Each structure stands twice: as C-alpha cells, then as structure tokens.
Amino acid sequence: MESNESNIYRNKKPLFVFLIPAFIFMVVFLYYPFVKNILNSFQKITSLGAASKGWNGPWYSNYVKMFNDPNMRTAILNTIIMMVVTIIGQVGIAVVLALMVDNIKKGAKFFRTVFFFPIVISATALGLMFNLIFLYDKGMVNQLLEMLGKGTLTDWKDTAHALVVMLLPVMWQYVGFYFVILITGLNNIPEDLYESASIDGATRWQRIRYITLPMLRNVICTCVVLAVTGALKVFDLPWVMFPKGMPLGKTWLTGTYMYYQAFNTQDVDYSSAIAVVIVILGIVTSKIVNKVFKEADY
C-alpha cells in the first residue's frame, strides 16, 4: 500500500502486540456495548444489570411508547431548542468574538486563555455555582436586581424561567471552545488576501464579508456540527441544576431522561431505546448541517 515502508517494519509480528490491546478495549467497551444497546432496546429488561427476559411484544414497542410519552416529547423539543441555542449562542457569539480578537493588536493571548477557561471546569461544579447564582432568596442575580431597584425577588427555577436558566450556563460554558477553533481557522487565512483587498479599497467590513467568512466556512461548519452533536451529549450541568426534569418535567433533555428511565424507573429497555434515538438524532442533524453548508451560498 505504502511505498515508503521501511525495512524495519517488514516483520509484522510486533504489529499485533502494538495494535491489539487498544483494539480489545474498544471492542469490549465501545463496539460491543453499542450493538448490544440497540438489541436491548427491543427486549424486556426490568432492572439495571439484569439479563433480558426475551423480546418485547411487538419488538418495536418501546419506540411506539416514545411517541405517546409527553416527557419524551418535552425532552426532544428541549434538545432541539438546545441545538438551536448552541448554534446561535455558542457558535454565533464565538464567531463575533473571534473576528474581534483577530482585529486587535494586544491581548489576543489573554482573551484566548480567559474565554477558554470555563471548559476545563467540571460541569458539576458549574451547576452548583449557577444554583447559587440563581438562588431565589437571594443569589447573585436577585441581589444584583435588588441593587438596581427591583423590589420583588424572581424565582429563576420556576416553570417560566427554568428552561432559559438551564440553557444559558450550557451555552456560556462552551463559547470559548468554538472561539479557539475559529481563531485557529482565522490564523490560517493568508495575509496577502487581505492586503490585496486593502489595495483594492475594501473596507474592514467588506473584508470580513467577502474574504474572512467565506474562507472560514468549513471551520464554521465543523463548529456547528460539534455544537449540534455536543447538545445531545449534555448531561452533567442540567442534572445538577434541574434534577429529574424539575420543575414539573419542564427541563427534560434526551440525556437526562435516558438516565432517569434507567435509574429511577428501572425501565432499562426503554432507556436503551432513548439512547438509540440520541444516536439517530446525532447522525441526522449532522447530515442536515453538512447539507445546509454545502448548498448555502455566500
């Protein structure tokens, strides 16, 4: 296959020693469980860690159940909202911040370090932190509003505010992440493109519109795919701030609902089916994003 293969590596025996340990790990803890989980979603399993008690009748009954489960509907709807928020909020804000940092002369490195910072903190700790920030009586936000002259306290965790209060921290945490990816992309745009545009008399805004954004298109596409699939993986922060879909099942996400079904109701096969839906959602949405970006014209 490769012509530049060195003599050293003609003897294939070490190859297996090198490759097999990693491969065993992946087969045992990824590929096999992944397939097994799909099968599980068609079977009857009544407690976590128990063997299945045969096939469901009809075998697809969990998927039918999902259609009639109002919580699952909320979970999917919230997850889609989360995806939109991550595209607009995370990637959108990140693009704006990256373009700004690309135009400044001093402090670019400082902003990179600071913007990235929330990502290394555990979402569990951030969840507790935001619990204190949005505390009813009286966390940071309510104290701030009081100082600004607001007389009454707002319950940020009631049904009217819960979804926003859950989405904001998740969005906020990952902005810096897309920011770094975009900044790397911006640095890869050759400088002479800008120079020739300047000679032609392009304004700063025109340069962004006609050079930067089109050149950045693939990077933005990657970011949007990451944001959308990332939205499906969110668990820790929502679970710490709004466990069990509180209040009144308003804040379910596909991930938290899957955990709840496995642990709290012990409906393990249903939980497996939700996990399958999460995978399908991930594949479908990333295909859609790729398609949109291929067809869109700048």
Next chain:
Amino acid sequence: MKAKTKKHVSPGMIVIYAILIFWALTTIYPIFWIIINSFKAKNEILANSFSLPLGDLFTTSNYKTAFERLNIFSAYRNSIIISCTVALVVVLLAGLASFAIVRYSFRLKKFVYSLIIAGMMFPVFSTIIPVFRMLNTLHIANTNNLWLSLLSVALPQIAGNLSFAIVVLSGYIKSLPIELEEAAYMEGCNAYQIFFKVVMPLTKPSFATVAIFSFLWSYNDLFTQMFLLRLPEQRAITRLLNELTAMEGTNYGLMAAAVALVVIPVIIVYIILQKHIIKGMTAGAIKG
C-alpha cells in the same frame, strides 16, 4: 510598528475591547464570586455577596465544615486514581496503536482506521447500560471493593478516550522523520525498543496533550461516575459534589467552599499548562 498601533486606536477599537472585556468578565467573575463567598457565613452571602471577605466578614468555617463533613480527601484520592489510570493507559495504548497504524502497512488498515474514527461517534449514553451489566456480571462494578469500583469507572473512560488519542498521536508520529528509527534499527534495536527509545521521547509534547485531555475529561465526567460508583466512600469528586445538594442543600457557604475546593486545583493546573490543555481539548473535540 508603533505608528501603526496608534493609528488603530479608534472608537471602533474601544467598542471591540469593551465587548471582549465584558465576555472575559462573565467567565472570570462567577468563579471569583464563588471563591470570595466561600469565606463568608451563610447570612452574609445572602445579604452582601459582592463585597470582599475582609475583616469581620472573613471566616474559614465553611472549609472546616467541608473537611469535617465531606470526605473531600478520599474523593480527591479516588478522582486522582481514576483519572491518572485513564491518562496513563490511554497514552500507552493509543501510542502503541498509533505507531502501528502509521508505520506498518497491512491488509484492512483502512478498515481498522475507520473503526477507530467510528469510536468517536458513540455518545456515552448508547454504551453505558451494557457496559454496566458487563462490569456487574464480572463483579468489577457494584462491589464493596474500592479498587475494583474505581477500576470500573476507569475502564469505559479509557475506551472512550482511545479514538481521539489515536487520531491526535498518529498525526504527530506521521510527521517524525523515519531516518531516526532506521538509525536505531542499524544499531540493533527491535521494533519495541524503537518505539520506547526513539518514538516515545520524540512524541512527548503530543503525549502530554493527550494525557492532560484524558485526565481532565475523566476528572470532570459525572455521568460514568453516577452509573458505576454506588457507595458513599467510593465517590469521586464530581459525584460528591452532585450529592451535596441533596445532603446540604441550604448550606450555601459549604457549597461555595466545596465548589472552590474542586475548582481551584483545576485553575492552577490550567494556568500552568494552558497551552497543552487548549490544544488537547480542541483536538479532542474533533471527536464527533
């Protein structure tokens, strides 16, 4: 150069800096707020959370309570054991596998590589239930044995990080000049010696990136711990934090102190190693 900078200090620049500084404040201030409040009594947190903990306001009682009531040290120890194991095993196995994929040619090479890429696509939700059952049947998870329980968390986390690690490391190993390996071969080294004595030292920066990423990812991951660590004394640090709301839901000072205790070591590590961390996390994200 100086003239150039001066020319660009326009009103537009001031707006740009104002917005950038605003966003920087949203990332720093909340953590700062938690840390200052961890040194105040509960009623002071609720009355004036914005003031610095100076004079009468200052107290270390939250930290005393945290160390007395919570098994902070054992949770730290558990976390560090799990995350170090994950980082070490990932680096070793992924290093070996990347070396094999880059330097050897064999049938099914393309297939093996696409299997590895596919490994990045599986969300943890879609594998955790069968993994739990398997570890449970093997009596690794859900036992009274602390070491086995910690191992049960480490195993799936290792598998979850291998794909990304192989992608990052093989990219790096590919860029190494093969002449060095050939020279070592001439001097009588076999393939294993070449890997450990030539390739591994050269790949150090990339290994560091992968190790740090795997460590942090494992340290921060709550979901796997929720499934696999069942007994209170086996809890690792994020699991302990998660239980805190249920145990001490209204003891806000204690909560602030606990968050600070978990976050501060990470902040220190981040400040020292930020270059590697940012590189690792973004490379790891092309995960998925």
